[in-house]
Amino acid sequence: MLKSRVIPCLDVKDGRVVKGVQFVDLVDAGDPVESALAYDAAGADELCFLDITASHEDRGILMDVVRRTAEACFMPLTVGGGVRTIEDIRNLLLAGADKVSIMTAAVNERSFVKQAAEKFGSQCIVVAIDAKRISSNNEPPRWEIFTHGGRRATGIDAIHYAQEVAALGAGELLLTSMDRDGTKSGYDIELTRAISDSVSVPVIASGGVGTLEHLVEGIRDGHASAVLAASIFHFGEFSIRQAKEALSAAGVAVRMD
Amino acid sequence: MTTVIIDYGSGNLHSAQKAFEQAARAEGIATKILVTSDPEQVRKADRVVLPGVGAFADCRRGLDAVPGMIDAMKEFVFQSSRPFLGICVGMQLLAQRGLEYETSEGLGWITGDTVRIEPKDPALKIPHMGWNNLLRKHAHPLLENIPETLHAYFVHSYHLKAKNVSDIVATTDYGGELTALVARDTIAGTQFHPEKSQKLGLALIANFLRWAP
Numbered sequence: 438m439l440k441s442r443v444i445p446c447l448d449v450k451d452g453r454v455v456k457g458v459q460f461v462d463l464v465d466a467g468d469p470v471e472s473a474l475a476y477d478a479a480g481a482d483e484l485c486f487l488d489i490t491a492s493h494e495d496r497g498i499l500m501d502v503v504r505r506t507a508e509a510c511f512m513p514l515t516v517g518g519g520v521r522t523i524e525d526i527r528n529l530l531l532a533g534a535d536k537v538s539i540m541t542a543a544v545n546e547r548s549f550v551k552q553a554a555e556k557f558g559s560q561c562i563v564v565a566i567d568a569k570r571i572s573s574n575n576e577p578p579r580w581e582i583f584t585h586g587g588r589r590a591t592g593i594d595a596i597h598y599a600q601e602v603a604a605l606g607a608g609e610l611l612l613t614s615m616d617r618d619g620t621k622s623g624y625d626i627e628l629t630r631a632i633s634d635s636v637s638v639p640v641i642a643s644g645g646v647g648t649l650e651h652l653v654e655g656i657r658d659g660h661a662s663a664v665l666a667a668s669i670f671h672f673g674e675f676s677i678r679q680a681k682e683a684l685s686a687a688g689v690a691v692r693m694d
Numbered sequence: 695m696t697t698v699i700i701d702y703g704s705g706n707l708h709s710a711q712k713a714f715e716q717a718a719r720a721e722g723i724a725t726k727i728l729v730t731s732d733p734e735q736v737r738k739a740d741r742v743v744l745p746g747v748g749a750f751a752d753c754r755r756g757l758d759a760v761p762g763m764i765d766a767m768k769e770f771v772f773q774s775s776r777p778f779l780g781i782c783v784g785m786q787l788l789a790q791r792g793l794e795y796e797t798s799e800g801l802g803w804i805t806g807d808t809v810r811i812e813p814k815d816p817a818l819k820i821p822h823m824g825w826n827n828l829l830r831k832h833a834h835p836l837l838e839n840i841p842e843t844l845h846a847y848f849v850h851s852y853h854l855k856a857k858n859v860s861d862i863v864a865t866t867d868y869g870g871e872l873t874a875l876v877a878r879d880t881i882a883g884t885q886f887h888p889e890k891s892q893k894l895g896l897a898l899i900a901n902f903l904r905w906a907p
Contacts, residue, residue: 477892509712513849513890557748558752559821560823608821694893
């Protein structure tokens with residue numbers, strides 16, 4: 438049967454990992470390629486690079502990182518951050534990314550998703566959705582899409598948007614709760630489930646993981662196909678193996694190869 | 695030995711090339727891995743790999759757009775006993791027809807059509823994306839010495855529904871059986887991505903490089 442996936446995410450800036458990966462045996466924790474290799478060996482199911490380089494002109498460095506990672510890691514790699522044009526997607530795929538995640542460009546122009554999926558196939562187009570809860574406590578829950586790291590509201594309903602981009606050809610959704618991101622208080626399970634249950638494509642839960650139980654909740658209660666986390670893995674709090682053992686113990690089928 | 699990976703504008707050729715190089719190196723197999731769109735190189739190759747991602751019809755058009763490529767592939771496959779491997783859409787193209795968006799002609803080397811996945815459980819997500827087990831239908835050199843516990847990485851919304859059960863080497867379960875590995879004579883194809891399937895993938899690639907049908 439298909440296994441639920443555990444995906445570590447690395448923030449990459451100017452070709453270096455920020456919030457460095459703290460594995461004991463890494464020679465250079467800031468090197469994304471070395472971190473990727475460590476996660477590959479640890480049994481991660483996929484890897485995600487999020488490029489937070491400020492300047493678009495410095496993309497060449499990211500391409501080099503992607504290229505070197507793809508040469509050494511024989512597992513799926515998703516790259517996102519600052520992807521604005523069809524050319525950006527093509528360059529990342531040629532460098533060795535398997536999937537490309539798009540966010541603001543899709544919010545600004547929905548047809549970009551369709552164009553990208555028609556050009557490269559849905560299987561490599563991930564739409565990243567940053568959502569914030571906008572309903573008050575006594576209302577039925579509602580979430581809105583935000584851009585610019587959660588600073589800019591768009592007025593777009595998250596569930597409606599998810600359905601729209603899935604229909605346009607997104608092959609997967611990377612869903613981040615901006616309320617929970619960085620809080621270590623767990624995924625927004627209501628949001629994750631609301632989106633997962635309303636689209637036919639896989640959803641990756643993201644934002645807020647602090648414990649292994651949070652990963653279990655993302656899949657079991659949020660109905661996500663994959664769980665993404667950054668800091669709990671990077672800072673060595675938990676290993677990929679421990680994450681999988683916790684999922685397995687909770688009855689979630691995972692790959693232990 | 696020369697192993698050719700066909701470049702027709704589809705597929706992650708860089709990853710495929712590196713995985714083949716790695717598998718060869720790890721197993722001490724002496725082969726050059728050549729990524730090319732030159733039909734002459736295909737004719738001369740010892741082994742040929744047809745990758746492919748995206749939609750069936752697009753890949754077919756891409757292949758047609760390389761002058762002489764399909765003829766060279768046919769010559770390679772039918773006038774020698776040298777091994778041929780299709781990967782993902784490269785495997786689906788082995789079918790007689792592809793029914794994705796539009797009906798288009800396949801290579802017709804494996805009897806059957808490439809059709810949309812229709813899981814019995816409607817809650818199952820499409821694409822079938824992630825790691826799944828291989829359910830072996832019969833023994834094949836490509837699966838030799840690969841433990842049954844290992845997983846393969848899949849990402850697809852269509853699969854090759856092969857008519858002859860003898861062509862189906864392995865399936866995978868996703869609300870019903872999907873074709874994972876087909877083989878007939880010197881031709882083989884994987885729906886999953888060996889170049890992305892870590893241990894299982896590298897082992898299968900090494901088996902392909904050693905395969906002497």
